[in-house]
Amino acid sequence: MSPGDEHEASGGYGGSGQTRTRLPDDVYGGARPRTRSSSRSLVTVVGVVVLLIAAIAFANRGDDDGSSGTGGNGGAKPEAATTAASGTKPVQAGFAHDGQGAQSAAANYAVSLGSAEMFDKAKRDAILQAIITPSRVAQFEGTLDKAYTPAFNKAVGLNEDGSTPSGYTFVSRTTPIGTKVTQGSADNTTVEVWCSGLLGLAGENSTNPVTSTWFTITMQLQWTDGDWKIVTHSQKDGPAPVPGDDRASSADEMAKAVEEYGGFTYAR
Template sequence: MSLGDDGYGGGYGDDHHLTRTRLPEGEVDPYAQPRRGRAGRPGRQGRPSNRNLLMVVGVIVLLIAAIAFANRGGGSGSDGGSSAKGHPDSRSTAPTGTRPVDGKSAGIASGFAHSEQGAQSAAANYAVALGGDGMFRADSRHAIVDSVYTPATAAKLKGPQDQAYSADFLKKLGLDADGNPPRDKTFISRTIPVGTKVEDYSSDRAKVSVWYTGLIGMAGTGSTDPVRTDWKTWTFDLRWIDNDWKAESDDQTNGPAPVTGDVPAASAEDISKAVKEYGGFTYAR
């Protein structure tokens, strides 16, 4: 076989018919000279095809859709549990929409819903009340105990608590015998719930654990007991009585505590100011 004048292979015989080889669509003859467009620009062979462009755009759209779906945080459903694989999803901490309370008693939330949600709300708010600075003064402590506990439990607790909050104990915290701090200092005691968990539930009883962080100490110049944080779990045995959840008993354990962060400690003045300016919440599940 001989080559024709145009570089393509000639046919057999005297008539020298030219044979042109057609390459599959989209492929380029590696031995052919590249064709150039006008003004020295690459011709059509150097441009991506419309089909390739559509494929690239399709992949980008699918990737964006997958990221958006992942950021939604989980599927639908009304329960606040975990996903099928046992991992918590967004519903475990999402608001339920149920009104937490209908009123207050001695400044403490009351009238909780007769449900698991209501029991969790009651436990969280009772942890806040029992962990507040009102427990260090006899009059407010008695009011808190009467509001949080069942009548029978409250009657049993007041005497032992009055002994526990003795003048000697209060003095160690920098308070006077009535539970008041010096005029130039601010005593701080706060409970901040992080989450709640129902350990057991029936129509008239519930056991709820409250994981919380707490603040306690004396803020002010020359304080020997600076404000510090703590992490504990407070478990309440609740009973449905007089159309509300009341505590029959409670218990605390340490932790779980996270790793301490690298935020520098604030000054005593800043802590005192923050406690006075930032009020508390009514907690709900």
């Protein structure tokens, strides 16, 4: 099912309506920060931005993969719904067939492609089926299968099969900061998405602590079957702000934040 939105379209291509963000009823979120230089090089070698950006294909799902906790009192992890803005699912229909709709699609697709779900082949394929133009799905699947290898999983701190080691919390989220249309027509639009990302393994003695990065993703979108779909995408570093003097959180604090705060999956 194609991801969608429930937004007020404003302006044509290149328009700059104020960005709106809503919390969904799931915690899928992705970060497409840089991993270690060796792992990022692996992604580059296969010619794809592997870790781009809460799985839009699953934005309307009421269930979760367990990372959101079981809810309840006494310090137990909350249900995903407790971090949602309301009980109403935010996404109801397809993205608008205009410039703002294209920017909405690009922002959300960036989040999807950088989510932790991309490390699970079944979920990854479902995401690609939802957001890639049909003629390119097989190509994307093949390229990403070559990138998400056991060696790559180990490089980011996971087990070879992509599962999270016992006692740790895997963090992979991307947050769109802003979008702009760089080239557009009625059915073909290029959108840049400026992002901040988190990636790493939270837990005692983690050798891959959660780090943040800044990057810009460029997507060529095509209006296909009543929605925007990705034709191509690429990524470059920055723009990055000057680091602040914030104290780095402990592994426990980071893991708790990821478990308790749902990721954003709907923007603009």
